[in-house]
Amino acid sequence: MPVPSKSVDKEILAILEENARISLPEIAFMLNMDVEEVARRVRELEERKVITGYLTLVNWEKVGEERVCAFIEVRTQPQRDVGYDAVAERISRFSEVRSVRLMSGAYDLAVIVEGRNMREVSNFVATRLATIEGVVSTTTHFVLKTYKQDGVIFENEEEDRRLVISP
Amino acid sequence: MTGKRDWSEKLNPVVRHMPPSGIRRFFDLVAEMKGVISLGVGEPDFITPWHIREACIYALEKGYTMYTSNQGLLELREAIARDLDLTYGVTYDARRELLVTVGVSEGLDLAMRALLAPGDEVLIPEPSYVSYAPCVLMAGGVPVTMPTSMQNSFRLTADTLEKHITPRSKILLLCYPNNPTGAVMGRRDLLEVAEVARAHDLIVISDEIYDRLTYVGQHTCMASLPGMQERTVLLNGFSKAYAMTGWRVGYVAANADFIAAMTKIHQYTMLCAPITAQMAALEALQNGRESMQKMVQQYSRRRHLVVQGLREMGLPCFEPGGAFYAFPDITPTGLSSEEFAEALLREEKVALVPGNAFGPSGEGHVRLSYASSLDDLGEALRRMARFVKKRGVQVRAVVNM
Numbered sequence: 001m002p003v004p005s006k007s008v009d010k011e012i013l014a015i016l017e018e019n020a021r022i023s024l025p026e027i028a029f030m031l032n033m034d035v036e037e038v039a040r041r042v043r044e045l046e047e048r049k050v051i052t053g054y055l056t057l058v059n060w061e062k063v064g065e066e067r068v069c070a071f072i073e074v075r076t077q078p079q080r081d082v083g084y085d086a087v088a089e090r091i092s093r094f095s096e097v098r099s100v101r102l103m104s105g106a107y108d109l110a111v112i113v114e115g116r117n118m119r120e121v122s123n124f125v126a127t128r129l130a131t132i133e134g135v136v137s138t139t140t141h142f143v144l145k146t147y148k149q150d151g152v153i154f155e156n157e158e159e160d161r162r163l164v165i166s167p
Numbered sequence: 168m169t170g171k172r173d174w175s176e177k178l179n180p181v182v183r184h185m186p187p188s189g190i191r192r193f194f195d196l197v198a199e200m201k202g203v204i205s206l207g208v209g210e211p212d213f214i215t216p217w218h219i220r221e222a223c224i225y226a227l228e229k230g231y232t233m234y235t236s237n238q239g240l241l242e243l244r245e246a247i248a249r250d251l252d253l254t255y256g257v258t259y260d261a262r263r264e265l266l267v268t269v270g271v272s273e274g275l276d277l278a279m280r281a282l283l284a285p286g287d288e289v290l291i292p293e294p295s296y297v298s299y300a301p302c303v304l305m306a307g308g309v310p311v312t313m314p315t316s317m318q319n320s321f322r323l324t325a326d327t328l329e330k331h332i333t334p335r336s337k338i339l340l341l342c343y344p345n346n347p348t349g350a351v352m353g354r355r356d357l358l359e360v361a362e363v364a365r366a367h368d369l370i371v372i373s374d375e376i377y378d379r380l381t382y383v384g385q386h387t388c389m390a391s392l393p394g395m396q397e398r399t400v401l402l403n404g405f406s407k408a409y410a411m412t413g414w415r416v417g418y419v420a421a422n423a424d425f426i427a428a429m430t431k432i433h434q435y436t437m438l439c440a441p442i443t444a445q446m447a448a449l450e451a452l453q454n455g456r457e458s459m460q461k462m463v464q465q466y467s468r469r470r471h472l473v474v475q476g477l478r479e480m481g482l483p484c485f486e487p488g489g490a491f492y493a494f495p496d497i498t499p500t501g502l503s504s505e506e507f508a509e510a511l512l513r514e515e516k517v518a519l520v521p522g523n524a525f526g527p528s529g530e531g532h533v534r535l536s537y538a539s540s541l542d543d544l545g546e547a548l549r550r551m552a553r554f555v556k557k558r559g560v561q562v563r564a565v566v567n568m
Contacts, residue, residue, distance in 0.1 A: 014464070029475060030468045158214060164197045164518050165190055165207035167297040 008033070012041055013050070020054040059146075059154050069098070069114045069143040070121045072129065073107040075136040084108055087134040096124050107139070118142065181304055188297050189524030193508065197518050204547045206535045207518040209346065211410040211491070213465075215447070216458035219409060222450035223443045231442050237434040238426075239267020239418070240445045246452040247418050255388035257396055263423040266430055267448075269440050271376050271404040271417040272298065273433070278372050278400045278419065279306035279338075281428040287337040290369070292323040294494070294525035294532070296346045309335070314528035317485045317496060321350035325359040332367050339369045341389065344377035347525045347534035348494040349470075349487020354387040361392045372400045376417075379408035379459060382467045383488035390420065397422050407490075408459050409451040414444040466491050469537040469544055476548040477535075481560040491538040494522065498531045500558040508533055515550035 008031065015027055024042065028035040045051045060067045076087045084102050088109055092100045098112040111129070115121040122140070130138050146154055175183055190207075197203055214220075238244065244261040251257050259265055268274040275298065283289070285307040291299050293312040300310035313331045315321045328339065339360070343352040352360070364371050373389035390399040404417030419429060433439075451459075470487060477484040477495045484495040497507045504521035511517050522532030537544060552565045 015468070030472055032471055032475075160212060162205075162208045162210055162212065163194075164203060164205040165193050165520060166209045167188060167190060167520075167524070 009041060009045060009050075012038065013045065016042075016051065016054075020056075055150075057149055057152050066116060067114060068116065068118050068121050069112060069146070070125070071141040071143065072111040072113055072125060073139040073141070074109040074111055074129070075138075076108045077134045077136055078108075079134060087132060090132055091129065094124070094128060096121075096128075181307075185301055185304060190297075190520055193512070193518070193520070196509065196512060200512070200516060203512070203516045203518050204539075204543050204550070205518040206537070206539060206544070206547055207520050208536050208538065209492075210412040210538065211407060211462065212538045212540065213410040213462050215410050215414070216451075216455060218454055218458070219411070219447050219451050223447040226443050226446035231446055233442060235267075235439045235442050235445060237430055237439055238262075238265065239440055240442070240449065243267055243445050243449045243452075244418075246449055247420070250452055251388075251401075251420060255391045257388060257390045257401075257420075259420045260423070264420060264426055266419045266426050266433060267440050267445060268404075268417045268419060268433065269437050270406065270415040271374060271402045273415075273437060274402040274404070274417045274419040274429075275299075275302055275372070275374065276306070277429040277432050278402070278421075278425075279303055279308060280432050281425065282338060282370060282400075283308040286335060288333060288335040289338040289340055290328065290331055290336055291340045292321075292327075292342075292345075293527070294321070294345075294347050294522060294529035295340075296342055296374075297524060299340055299342075300526075303340075308338075311336070312526055312528075314526075315348075315350070316528065317483070317494075317532075320485060321345060321348040321494070322352050322356050323360055324356075325363045328360055328363050332363075332369075336367060336369060338372055339364050340372045340374070342374040342376075344381055344386070344487075344489020346377065346490055347492050347520070347522070347529065348485065349490045349492045350485070351381055351383060351488035352387070353384060354392075357387050357389060358392055361389070361395050364398065365394055368398075370398050370400065371395065372402065374402045376402065376404055376407050377490040378403065380463055380466060380491060381489040382463075382470060383486075386489070400425055405448050405451055408463075409448075409455050410462060411444075411447065411451065414441075414447055416440055416444045416448040466538065469539075469541065472541070473535065473537040473544060473548070476544075476552075479564040480548070480552040480555050480562045482555060491536055493535045493537060494529075494532050495535065496531055497522075497533055497555075499560045500555055502558065504530055504533055511551065511554050515554050517547045517550050517554075 011031055024038050025035050028038045076084060078084050079086055088100050091097055091111055096113050096115055098114050101110045103110050113121055113124055125138055125140055244265040247265055248259045248261040251259060279302050283306045288309045288311045289303045291310055291312050292315050303310040311331055313327050315323055371389055378386045390396040390401050401420040405411040473493050474484050474486055481499055482495040482497055484493055487493055500507060504523050508519055508521040520534040522529030549565055552562050556562045
């Protein structure tokens with residue numbers, strides 16, 4: 001059954017959100033479409049920044065790699081014309097920073113910082129983040145363990161318990 | 168005296184002479200093997216959505232551990248009535264016209280036992296779900312199967328039905344979307360069949376367990392057709408749509424006389440469905456629409472992959488409109504359905520169900536469930552393509568997943 005045209009983009013997005021590694025022919029196969037048409041739509045979604053990137057979620061602990069992650073609550077001084085945007089953009093540019101979000105509530109920006117160890121993260125916060133003009137204060141919360149990230153449960157050991165054959 | 172007495176002569180002759188399920192031999196074979204990819208499973212590969220499991224756990228924490236009314240929790244029956252009204256526009260009185268059962272299996276058994284007198288005939292389109300004929304036999308009835316074929320999209324036509332009706336015909340048992348073929352019957356098809364049912368005063372037992380897993384068009388509820396609600400026993404449940412097979416919750420919707428009769432049997436045998444499972448079912452109805460739709464979307468994607476894959480490996484395959492089964496024609500291999508299934512299992516370690524397990528008209532087919540991960544489906548199709556190629560079937564393309 002051909003998928004109605006208006007929902008095709010959403011179908012493609014849902015498939016890619018679930019598995020970014022799936023190939024274009026596979027998507028075309030699943031949606032009963034030409035590969036060229038799927039490729040064209042994906043390209044267009046990328047150009048329109050609807051698709052903003054393709055990421056791999058890694059549980060680094062499993063390969064013995066130490067990574068330290070911290071949630072930083074940042075209070076800032078909003079600036080005329082640009083509000084919080086200028087400070088947020090400056091913070092976003094650091095490679096140590098994994099995400100920056102403007103929040104409602106007791107603080108302004110929620111920043112996630114990742115480093116190899118606690119000292120590296122602390123140093124970054126103290127010397128780079130806290131000193132940015134417009135940053136009023138920071139509160140750092142270190143992550144002790146990740147159970148779920150971006151919709152993926154890290155220790156999901158659920159297995160297929162169905163009988164091999166059933167009527 | 169060394170030999171033990173053969174007690175089987177004491178058994179109910181109906182049970183004694185009933186053949187075991189056609190897939191019994193397969194169970195034994197599969198049990199010995201490792202690394203088998205199974206497409207033989209007739210249940211969702213999803214685990215019941217968490218919010219439903221959580222509702223059950225919460226019910227236990229709150230101490231819901233007692234019997235419910237025989238007919239089931241009123242709140243659940245009311246939710247079922249609302250759901251049927253919203254989805255199909257059929258109205259049932261939650262107090263008199265609904266019965267919560269231990270799965271559709273119990274609902275089917277109750278309906279047969281409540282309705283059949285010895286010798287009454289039950290008309291069943293075939294290939295059919297393995298329990299139907301035995302259920303009829305155990306209730307003292309006579310199953311009369313009506314063959315359907317791929318040429319006719321495995322639908323029951325009014326003509327075929329008409330030809331099989333005798334003065335003893337009492338019940339027409341339908342299951343669309345169908346297990347094992349995945350066939351659906353559109354509104355027009357069902358209207359024609361319903362007309363014959365009315366003309367011959369048949370009761371229709373409509374097993375609509377796969378209603379939500381309909382990918383082509385809208386599912387037509389038998390009871391929603393003109394003049395059919397009073398003579399329809401509507402069976403449905405939560406197993407397939409909400410991935411709740413192990414919970415065993417189903418329901419029967421029918422006119423008050425039928426429900427009263429079924430409730431009598433139910434109260435003397437099951438008493439009631441487990442309360443925690445009923446609480447979970449209530450949660451499924453109230454908040455499960457989104458998770459259900461996600462699962463349906465997944466099946467729909469896999470369906471296309473599987474049908475295309477089978478066709479490309481040279482096995483003609485009817486396009487299933489519902490459920491999660493494909494029922495390809497395997498005659499190009501020159502093997503019978505049992506030979507095919509057994510050799511495929513031994514040589515390529517792919518398990519599926521031979522079509523003749525669903526009656527003689529299933530011969531020449533195998534049932535393949537696509538309620539498996541895309542990875543498994545892709546690998547199974549690759550192995551199948553290799554298998555049929557060895558049998559001289561012209562393989563056009565091999566699925567590249």
